[in-house]
Amino acid sequence: MRIEAFRRACVAVMSVSLISLGMQAPAAASVVGTSEAIAAARGDNPRAVVDAALARADVQAKLAEMGVDQAAILGRLAALSDEEVSTLAGQIEQAPAGGDALAVIGVVFLVLLILELVGVIDIFKKS
Amino acid sequence: MIRTCLASAVFATALAGCSMSPPLADGLPATAPRSIELSSTPYFPQEQFQCGPAALATLLVASGVDVTPETLAPEVFIPERKGSLELELIGAARRHGRLPYVLATTADEMVAELEAGRPVLVLQNLGAPWMPIWHYAVLIGYDVERNRAILRSGGKEREEMRWQRFAGTWHRGGRFALTTLRPDVVPAIAEPARFIEAAAGLESAGQRKAAATAYDAAIARWPEEPHAWLGRGNAAYADGERATAADAYLHAIMLAPDDPAPRNNLSELLLDAGCLDESRRQVERAAALAEGTPLESAVADSRAKIEATAATVARCELAGRDWPD
Numbered sequence: 001m002r003i004e005a006f007r008r009a010c011v012a013v014m015s016v017s018l019i020s021l022g023m024q025a026p027a028a029a030s031v032v033g034t035s036e037a038i039a040a041a042r043g044d045n046p047r048a049v050v051d052a053a054l055a056r057a058d059v060q061a062k063l064a065e066m067g068v069d070q071a072a073i074l075g076r077l078a079a080l081s082d083e084e085v086s087t088l089a090g091q092i093e094q095a096p097a098g099g100d101a102l103a104v105i106g107v108v109f110l111v112l113l114i115l116e117l118v119g120v121i122d123i124f125k126k127s
Numbered sequence: 128m129i130r131t132c133l134a135s136a137v138f139a140t141a142l143a144g145c146s147m148s149p150p151l152a153d154g155l156p157a158t159a160p161r162s163i164e165l166s167s168t169p170y171f172p173q174e175q176f177q178c179g180p181a182a183l184a185t186l187l188v189a190s191g192v193d194v195t196p197e198t199l200a201p202e203v204f205i206p207e208r209k210g211s212l213e214l215e216l217i218g219a220a221r222r223h224g225r226l227p228y229v230l231a232t233t234a235d236e237m238v239a240e241l242e243a244g245r246p247v248l249v250l251q252n253l254g255a256p257w258m259p260i261w262h263y264a265v266l267i268g269y270d271v272e273r274n275r276a277i278l279r280s281g282g283k284e285r286e287e288m289r290w291q292r293f294a295g296t297w298h299r300g301g302r303f304a305l306t307t308l309r310p311d312v313v314p315a316i317a318e319p320a321r322f323i324e325a326a327a328g329l330e331s332a333g334q335r336k337a338a339a340t341a342y343d344a345a346i347a348r349w350p351e352e353p354h355a356w357l358g359r360g361n362a363a364y365a366d367g368e369r370a371t372a373a374d375a376y377l378h379a380i381m382l383a384p385d386d387p388a389p390r391n392n393l394s395e396l397l398l399d400a401g402c403l404d405e406s407r408r409q410v411e412r413a414a415a416l417a418e419g420t421p422l423e424s425a426v427a428d429s430r431a432k433i434e435a436t437a438a439t440v441a442r443c444e445l446a447g448r449d450w451p452d
Contacts (some may be wrong), residue, residue, distance in 0.1 A: 030429040031395050032422060034327035034358040036448070037388035038320075065205030076202060077450030081331035087425040088214050096301065098250055099176035099210025100281065102308035115255060119292055122253045123260060 035081040044083075052082035062092050080106040148294035152271050154234050163241045164268035165189075170284040171196045178281055179203050179211025182263035183219060185279055185306045188245050192223045192385040196306055210261055213250065213303055225307040226341050228325050232302035234294070239315035240306050241268060246279070247306055252299035261300065266293075281378050310341040319349040330365075338362045353383035360392060365451050369393055369400055387417035391426045399434050403440060404434050 032040075043064075056077055063073050077085060115121045133143035145373045169188045173181040173196070180196035202219040202251055203211040220227040228235040230247065237247045252258035269290065276293035288296075297304070304313060310329065312325050313322060314362045326341035339362035344353035360375030373396055379389035390413035397406035410430045419427040 004297070006323070030425065030432060031364065031423050032388040032394050033331060034354060034361055035324070035331050036425070037386070037422070038324055038327055038354055040388070041386065063205065066208060069201060070203075072201045075222070076218060077213060079221045079332040080214060081328055083164055084214055084217075084328075084331075088212070092212070092322050094396065095212050095214075096250060096252070096259065096261040096303075097205060097208035097210030097212055097343055098179050098182075098261040099204075100173075100253070102261060112258075113350065119289075121255050122251075122288075122292060122296060 004095065033081075035083060039083055053084045055082070058089045059085055059092060062089075067091075137288065139292065140170045142295070143325045145412065148291045148298060150412045151269055151290035155271060155284050156235055159238050159242065161272060161414065162268065162270040163226055164270075164403065165241065165244060165246050166267070168246045168279060171281050172284070173281045176209045177204065179216060181281075182265050182279075183211075183216050183307075185375075186248050186305070187220065187223055187225060190307050190309055192225060194223060205336075213305075215327050216248070216305065217328070218265075219309045220305075221329050221334055221337075222336060222440060224310070226310045226312075226325050226329060226337065228306050228308055228322065228362045230304040230306060231316075231318075232304075236314070236316045237266060238269070243315040245308070246303050246305050249292075249297050249305075250303040251296035251302035252301075253296055253443075254299075256299055259299070262296075266304075310337040311344050313344050313348050315426045317348070319345065319352050319355075323352060323358060327354070330358060330361060334364050335362050339366070350384060351378045351390070353386060356382065357386075357389050357392070360389065360396075364392065364396055369396055372396055372412045373400075385416055387422050387426055390416060390431050391422070394433060395429055398436060403433075403437055408435060 060073050064070055130340040169185055171184050173229050177196055180199040184194050184196045184199050203215045217227040249264055251262045251264055252259045255260050264278045266278055268277040274290045275287045276290050278286045323345050326338055327431055329338035329341055342359040356375045356379035360372045363372035376389045376393040390409050392407045394410035410433050413426045414430050417423045431435050
């Protein structure tokens, strides 16, 4: 609960700073980026600048909460478009995170073994 | 009891899902080689949970970038998720100047990439749909006669998997397949819109040189694609090459006269170049085109800025006096 409140506070602070940052650089801001133009031509409703900034702040806070080094987060997010960051914001907790970790625990070992033997899954064969 | 029922129901579904994957020989294009193995692909044994950095390093090194899984880990790993997300692998590839291109969800593009000598990063679900174990591996080849997929995977430098089993794990992983291209290279089977969008990703990431190279490659291959020209213009403009940018925007306008984006950007460029009247003319046209589209507010911003500049230039504080000749 407290973490959630902290996250919201971070989001608020970050979005205010991001929005004001955006206002200081009008020259670059009014060129339509190619990603934005492609999304618009596709008929997607690209989120307003404020929404994109919010999504960035949201993902930033979530990554920090999930143990990613603060110093690395900005660089990681800078490599993604607004649309991608918005996608990430919606699924950062659920999207497949490749890492070999068992995502859900509590299933009978025997079932696993049967599945493995039948060739449906491939858990026990790894080095 | 309920759990047993559930388990057998899922078991049946899982089996059905698995049996849908045909043997390799059935899905392979007639012209494809009977077997490929990119044996010079580097191998990085994976640390615990670090299959993302290891698989991405394999691809990047194969495409000529000097990285290791250790240097990539801080760019993609999420400790609490004990893994890495697809989008973050894509972002990291951009940061290293490579163009991440997500392949189609059928196997033919993977095979075509292998034929072109490029390994393919895949997301596998080694568990079941209801109990996923996500794993990134690198497909480096296949063998039709023996019906095998050949992988660099986790702790195994060379893993052979029966093709159906590989296809099943890939299917359960959402059929995510990624190649990381040098930006001057267009994939073996390429869709213009997907490639140009991938190039636009480099632009969004601030990789201007790489983006410009990728747009050039796109223009060489598909000279009729307006977004490739728009992108080329944006990359040139960002680099201060106004003449090149203007030419590219003009091309984009010619190919897509109803798109407000190149008009808008051209008006910005003209304003920067001191051509106020032309800039105003272009932004008026852009505003008319953008009405009711998602770009309406972006164009309105440009227009307001240009009008503000025009007002400053037009205002003479000491008007109405006579000045000497």
